[in-house]
Amino acid sequence: MNSRRDFLKKLTLASVSVATFSVAACSQPQKRPTPFQTGEEVTPPLGCSELRANDANGDCE
Amino acid sequence: MNWESTGSDLEARLRQIHIKVKRNFVFKRDIGLEEWNMPPENYNGLQTLRDDCDGFCLACRLLLRQDGISNRLVYCEVKERGRSFGHLVVEVQGWILCNLQANVVANDQLFRYRWLRISGYEPGEPWRAIIA
Numbered sequence: 001m002n003s004r005r006d007f008l009k010k011l012t013l014a015s016v017s018v019a020t021f022s023v024a025a026c027s028q029p030q031k032r033p034t035p036f037q038t039g040e041e042v043t044p045p046l047g048c049s050e051l052r053a054n055d056a057n058g059d060c061e
Numbered sequence: 062m063n064w065e066s067t068g069s070d071l072e073a074r075l076r077q078i079h080i081k082v083k084r085n086f087v088f089k090r091d092i093g094l095e096e097w098n099m100p101p102e103n104y105n106g107l108q109t110l111r112d113d114c115d116g117f118c119l120a121c122r123l124l125l126r127q128d129g130i131s132n133r134l135v136y137c138e139v140k141e142r143g144r145s146f147g148h149l150v151v152e153v154q155g156w157i158l159c160n161l162q163a164n165v166v167a168n169d170q171l172f173r174y175r176w177l178r179i180s181g182y183e184p185g186e187p188w189r190a191i192i193a
Contacts, residue, residue, distance in 0.1 A: 032154075035155045036168065037192050037193040038190065039189060039191070040190050041188070042178050042187075042188050044178070045149070045178065045188075047097035048180070051097040051099070055099055059119060061180055061181055061184050061185055
């Protein structure tokens with residue numbers, strides 16, 4: 001009987017620990033990312049060129 | 062507010078804008094040629110947008126500009142089920158706003174994305190190759 005009680009006690013403790021850890025891990029903000037590094041100038045995608053040609057306010061550059 | 066120095070505030074604001082645009086965004090594939098369109102002049106995130114990834118990005122960009130948040134458009138390729146397709150997202154200091162994602166994600170967490178070209182921050186600035 002005692003061993004069963006001990007087992008249930010340990011199981012409860014383990015469950016609470018796992019739940020606490022999970023909540024803590026999920027609530028952490030993501031690590032700040034690194035902005036892209038850029039190289040040589042390239043042509044914009046086709047859709048952007050067409051937007052700029054048709055709409056002076058086309059904001060894709 | 063200086064968005065350059067407030068990391069967690071910035072992330073929270075990006076999440077709000079992403080959710081706002083996504084909530085009223087209905088994906089509609091271009092028929093024929095790729096066509097980019099600006100959102101309506103009075104767009105504030107509450108109107109329904111029917112467009113594809115570029116429409117989503119231009120809408121996010123407009124709201125980001127209204128908040129004074131510098132951002133860039135990023136052209137990439139996404140790998141899905143053995144094939145790749147061209148895709149457009151918005152980047153703010155390495156955070157990515159993408160219509161395919163449920164939330165804002167760091168660029169280094171999008172493993173199926175191959176980053177290719179990036180716009181400038183302001184009109185008139187050239188697009189550049191992404192090297193890392």
